[in-house]
């Protein structure tokens with residue numbers, strides 16, 4: 259029991275420090291949201307998932323906090339074409355590393371997953387173009403659906 263308690267408080271310190279290092283002014287609600295994101299979501303999530311995890315926090319506060327975290331490069335935003343903005347941790351081990359990864363969206367089960375081991379490819383644009391954000395969402399059929407043989411069924 260002791261060991262668990264000790265570990266928990268240590269990791270809380272780190273979470274607060276992570277926010278500070280990202281330039282986020284730490285407030286109780288921001289820390290709560292950040293902790294929830296780190297603890298509850300291993301992959302992609304959206305505002306509704308966060309609302310469900312934190313029913314006591316006002317929805318617009320949650321939305322603004324997610325925006326702040328993505329502006330501070332703690333979270334990545336993903337538009338997988340479903341119309342709902344999705345978020346994920348840039349890196350669960352090291353949220354501040356800044357290494358962004360590729361996402362894959364399955365057209366059969368409509369799941370979007372993080373391919374955390376695959377960094378975003380570098381694209382150099384012609385002069386005069388200022389990049390503000392790059393998203394890389396590969397689309398196709400995920401291994402689970404491919405196994406079910408849905409690809410063949412779906413072809414007709």
Ligand SMILES: [Zn+2]
Nearest residue numbers: 364367400403
């Ligand atoms: Zn699938």
Ligand SMILES: [Zn+2]
Nearest residue numbers: 346347372373
């Ligand atoms: Zn991701």
